[in-house]
Amino acid sequence: AQKITQTQPGMFVQEKEAVTLDCTYDTSDPSYGLFWYKQPSSGEMIFLIYQGSYDQQNATEGRYSLNFQKARKSANLVISASQLGDSAMYFCAMREGRGNFNKFYFGSGTKLNVKP
Amino acid sequence: GAVVSQHPSWVICKSGTSVKIECRSLDFQATTMFWYRQFPKQSLMLMATSNEGSKATYEQGVEKDKFLINHASLTLSTLTVTSAHPEDSSFYICSARSGQVLGNQPQHFGDGTRLSIL
Numbered sequence: 520a521q522k523i524t525q526t527q528p529g530m531f532v533q534e535k536e537a538v539t540l541d542c543t544y545d546t547s548d549p550s551y552g553l554f555w556y557k558q559p560s561s562g563e564m565i566f567l568i569y570q571g572s573y574d575q576q577n578a579t580e581g582r583y584s585l586n587f588q589k590a591r592k593s594a595n596l597v598i599s600a601s602q603l604g605d606s607a608m609y610f611c612a613m614r615e616g617r618g619n620f621n622k623f624y625f626g627s628g629t630k631l632n633v634k635p
Numbered sequence: 636g637a638v639v640s641q642h643p644s645w646v647i648c649k650s651g652t653s654v655k656i657e658c659r660s661l662d663f664q665a666t667t668m669f670w671y672r673q674f675p676k677q678s679l680m681l682m683a684t685s686n687e688g689s690k691a692t693y694e695q696g697v698e699k700d701k702f703l704i705n706h707a708s709l710t711l712s713t714l715t716v717t718s719a720h721p722e723d724s725s726f727y728i729c730s731a732r733s734g735q736v737l738g739n740q741p742q743h744f745g746d747g748t749r750l751s752i753l
Contacts, residue, residue, distance in 0.1 A: 562728070
């Protein structure tokens with residue numbers, strides 16, 4: 520089974536509107552972390568936001584917030600007030616395991632296009 | 636914040652040559668480094684995990700003799716694509732993590748290397 524599933528290969532959003540990028544995950548490890556990364560066309564990976572499996576509140580970082588629904592195993596990224604510079608690939612990732620043996624798993628990504 | 640430098644950013648070479656890609660952690664000690672490969676419009680695929688001073692752990696399906704990984708110091712890991720062929724053309728990206736793994740530590744990524752084999 521896939522560890523991370525992103526079901527939206529592409530999304531369009533109007534500038535200044537909010538958009539939700541979906542992510543579901545699969546793990547039996549009670550301790551895990553969920554991450555979102557942005558990858559512009561230039562290729563570099565930019566860390567956006569983190570949610571720990573034991574965190575009670577949803578993570579927020581500026582215009583980014585993570586809608587964490589543990590029972591549903593979903594960790595959707597919400598971008599508020601979209602900007603043209605938000606156009607990029609977005610990857611959801613999960614860290615499971617402990618110590619030096621933990622691994623990151625990436626979803627297939629969602630291509631976000633922000634329209635002016 | 637933590638910085639990972641990857642070099643070169645772009646390389647074009649002839650089939651049959653070997654290509655070395657460097658990944659350096661500039662302001663922290665990276666006890667673990669990861670090497671990923673990304674095909675166009677696809678996700679990152681983990682190739683191998685390297686811990687400083689020990690042999691790399693390769694993911695299933697990744698040829699150890701083809702992709703040589705050396706993690707000789709706490710700030711440097713190298714990936715050598717040996718006898719590269721056109722099918723090895725891809726985007727390679729490294730990431731690094733410091734020793735004590737806290738829950739909210741993201742991996743820090745290099746900017747990637749675009750490898751084109753003619």
